Amino acid sequence: xxxxxxWVRNPGVTPFETGQRRKEVEALRPAGLKxxxxxxxxxxxxxxxxxxxxxxxxxxxxxxxxxNLVRFTVTPALSRDEWEAxxxxxxxxxxx
Numbered sequence: 001x002x003x004x005x006x007w008v009r010n011p012g013v014t015p016f017e018t019g020q021r022r023k024e025v026e027a028l029r030p031a032g033l034k035x036x037x038x039x040x041x042x043x044x045x046x047x048x049x050x051x052x053x054x055x056x057x058x059x060x061x062x063x064x065x066x067x068n069l070v071r072f073t074v075t076p077a078l079s080r081d082e083w084e085a086x087x088x089x090x091x092x093x094x095x096x
Contacts, residue, residue, distance in 0.1 A: 003074050006046070007047055008045060008046040018070060030058040033053045035050075036052055
């Protein structure tokens, strides 16, 4: 399943600190967790990525490894094609 992962660096934490931690955390990434892409906000301490995971617990483990450096929000996601295929299974009179 795919997930949207939004992160915000905590106040007082430098980009150097999060960069060092990212190197450590990426080396420990579970085999079932794949980062499809990531974007960083220009001039802001935040970004967003799309990850694919066999098990959401793998995402939780990676997030925990950042400790108190970064706050995360993780949201299940579907591609447009997946979303449209899902909507096609909903009766026309169902409230959305």
